[in-house]
Amino acid sequence: MLSPGVQLGNRYRLDERIASGGMGDVWRGTDQVLGRTVAVKSLLPALLDEPGFAERFRGEARTMATINHPGVVDVYDFGNDQHIAFLVMEYVEGDPLSATLSRVGRLTPARTMALVAQAADALHAAHVKGIVHRDVKPGNLLVRPNGTLVLTDFGIARSELVGQLTAAGSVLGTASYISPEQATGQVATPASDVYALGVVAYQCLAGRRPFEGDNPLDIAMRHVRETPRALPSDIPPQVCALVERAMAKDPKDRWPSAAVLAGAARQLKTALSRQARSGGAAPISAAPASPAPGRAQVPPPQPPRPPAAPHSPAAPRPPVAAPPAAPHAPVAGQRPVAARPPVAQPPRPTTVAPAVTGYPRGAATVPSAYAPQPTQSRPVPRRSRSGMVLLAIMLGALVVLCSGVISYKLRNSLSMPVEVSVQEVTSGALRPDGRDDPAATAYRRVDQPRPGGDETTTSEGRRTR
Template identity: 85%
Template sequence: MLSPGVQLGNRYRLDERIASGGMGDVWRGTDQVLGRTVAVKSLLPALLDEPGFAERFRGEARTMATINHPGVVDVYDFGNDQHIAFLVMEYVEGDPLSATLSRVGRLTPARTMALVAQAADALHAAHVKGIVHRDVKPGNLLVRPNGTLVLTDFGIARSDLVGQLTAAGSVLGTASYISPEQATGQVATPASDVYALGVVAYQCLAGRRPFEGDNPLDIAMRHVRETPRPLPSDIPPQVRALVERALAKDPKERWPSAAALAGAARQLKTALSRQARAGGQAAPISAAPASPAPGRAQVPQPPRPVAAPHSPAPAHPQAVGHRPPPAHPQARPPAAPHRPTTVAPAAAGYPRGAATVPPGYAPQPGPSRPVPRRSRSGMVFLAIMLGALVLICSGVISYQLRDNIGAGTPDGVSVPTVTSDALRPDGRDDLVDTAYRRLDQPRMGGDVTTTSEGRQTR
C-alpha cells in the first residue's frame, strides 16, 4: 500500500495523494534527481495481472511523450517498482473542471466555449499522433489560475501502435461521458472524444449531465438509446446547435474533427464576448434616430436651420400635450460645431442623455441672437458708482449755493432785485430773442446795487 514518503524507482518521492480513479491514484511527488515537483500516477496492482496490460501502458507512455502541445500534459517517465507500475507526468497548478462545476454549478456560454475550444485543440494534437483519449471528462481537464486548460490522464488512451493489445469487446471509460459506440463495445475513434467533449459542454451549460441512472450500465445504455434533455432556454441557439451536433448518435453526423469543433467554439466565444461587452455599456442616443420617440425634442439635421440656443426645440408633430423643454442656462452658442449640444428630455418617461451634433456639422444661418445682458454684479457696481457720483455733485452744488447766499447780507439773507430797461408784456425783463438778462443785487453797506449779466436760464 502506497503512503506519503514512499520512493518509486529510487527517484520519485510520493508527497500527497491528490486524486483517485478506476485505474489508480495520482500523487504529488518530488523528482529527487532534478529537484522538481511532478505528478505520479500509480496503477492498481490488479491491472498488471491482465495479459499485455503493462506492455500496452508502456507503449502509450512512449507515444504520449511525443505530443508537444501546451494543452496536453507532458509525460516524463514510466517505471515498474515493487510490483507497482507508475507514470511520471508534469504537475499542473490548477483545479479540475469537476471541482469548479461542483462549486458554481453552471458556466456562462462564453466561458464554456473557451474551455471547449482549448480541450478540442488538445484532443486534435493527440489525434494527429494517432492517440484517442477515450476518457474525456471534467476530472481530466485541469484549469490553471490564468484560465488555460490542460488535458490529462491518458491512462486508458488507445494508439494505433498498441491498439491490438486491447481486449475485444472490452468497455473502458466513464459511463456518464461514454460515446454510444464505446458503450456497445465498438472501437473508439477520434469522434468518440468529440462526443465525450460534447457531454462536458452540456454539463457546463446545464449544470447536470445529459443522462443519469442507477448504475453505470444503465447510463451507458441511455447514451445509446435516448436523446438528451433540452438545454436551458437561456442558452444561445448557436451554442445549442454546436453541442447537439457533438452529441449526435451517429459518429458521421458529429463534427468531422476536434479541430473543426475547436474552430466553431472559438468563433462563438468571440461573438459572445463582443455581445456581452456591447450589452454592458449604455447605448448612445443618436442625434437623428430613425424612429424618434413621441414627445421628445430632436436636434435638427442639415439642411434644416438650427434653432437658436435659447429658443425651445420643436416638439414631435404627434406629441399630445407636449410642453417645450426650457433652454439650458449654460447652453453654448452653435458657433462651435464640435461641442455637443445638450437637449433636455421632454417627458419623464424617457432615458436621460445628450444628443450630440456629429463632427463636421456646419450650422445654417438662423435668427439673430439677442445681445447678451450684463452680469448682475456688473450692473450693481455701475448703479453704485452712478449713485455716488450724483451724491457728490449734489453736495458740491448745495455747498456753493449756501456760500453765495450767506455772503449777500450781514444776517445771511439776500434779496435779489431784477431790473430791466423795458418790460415785456409777459413780465420778463429781458429783450426779445436775447440770451442774456441783467440781475441787480444790493451790496453790503449801502444803497448801491450791482448789475450783472448772465446766460438766460429757464
C-alpha cells in the same frame, strides 16, 4: 500500499495523493535529482496480474511522449519498482474541471465555449498522432488559475502501439461520457472524443449530465437509445446547436474534426464576450464566413460637393471671383506674374468683393476677415513690401548707371578730333604745272605731320623700278 514518503525508482518521493481513478492513484511528488515538483501516477497492483494492463500502462507513457502541445500534459519518465508501475508527468497547478463544477454548479456559455475550444485543440493534437483518448471527462481536464486547460490521463488511450491489446468487444471509458459506438462495442475513433467533449459541454451549461442511471451499463445504453433533455432556456440557441451537433448519435452527423469544433466554439466565445461588453442582444452566428454582428456597413460613394469655408462648414459661402477692375490682382493660391518691375501693392482689404455670377471657381472661398484660421492650409509665401521697394530701387540705380556709362561713351566718341594725315611728297623733278614729278626723279621724300603737333617727319627713299 503506497503512502507519503515512499520513493519510487530511488528518485521520486511521494508527498500527497491528489486524485484516484479506476486504474490507480495520482500523487504529487518531488524529483530528488532535479529538485522539481512532479505528478506520479501509479497503477493498482491488482491490475498488474491481468494480462495486457501493464503493457497498456507503458503504452500510455509512449503515447503521451509523442504529443507536443501546450494543452497536453508532458511525460517525464516511466518505471517499475517493487511491483509498482508508475508514470512521472508534469505537475499542473490547478483544479480538475469536475471540482469546479461541483463547487459552482454551472458555467457561463462564454466560459464553457472557451474551455471546449482549448480541449478540442488538445484532442486534435492527439488525433494528428493517431491517438484517440477514449476517456474525455471533467476529471481529466485540469484548469490552471490563469484559465488555460490541460488534457491528461491517456491511460486507456487507443493508438497503434497499444490498440492490439484491447480485447474485441470490451468497453473502456466512463459510462456518463461514453459515445454510442463505444457503448455498443465498436472501435473508438476521433469522433468518439468529439462526442465525449460535447457531453462535458452539456454538463457545464446545464449543471447536470445528460443521462443518469442506476448502474454504468444502464447509463451507457441511454447514450445509445435516448435523446438528452433540452438545455436551459437561458442558453443561446447557437450554443445549443453546437452541443447538439457534437452529441449526435451518428458519428457522421457530428463535427468533422476536433479542430473544426474548436474553431466554432472559439468564434462563439468571442461573439458572446462582445455581446456582454456591449450589453446588447446582437445575434450570434457560428458561421466563420458571416460578418461580425453590429459592424457598420460602408455607405455607397456620394457625388463630390463644392468645398466649404473652413470657418463655417455648415453653410458654405459662394465662390469669390477677382474684381474686373483689377485684372492683375493676385489670385488666391497663385503667385503674381508681371513683365514690369514689381511695385508695392496696397494692403490687402479686409472685405471681399461681391461674387460675380458665372463660371464657379474651383478654389475655396475666402473668409470675410483676413485672419489665419487654425484649420487653413499654410499660405504660399510672398515677397514682403519692403523687399519689393528695395528691388525697385536697385533696378532703378542699375538703369541710371547703365545710361550714364552709355552717354559718357557716346560723348567721348563725338568730341574726339579727326586727324587727317597729310602727306607731302618732295622730289627733284617738277612737272609743267609746278608740282613734283615722281616719275621723273630717282628718289622721293615724304613729309608726315606728327599727331598732336606741328612737327613733321621726313621719309626718304630711292625709287626703284
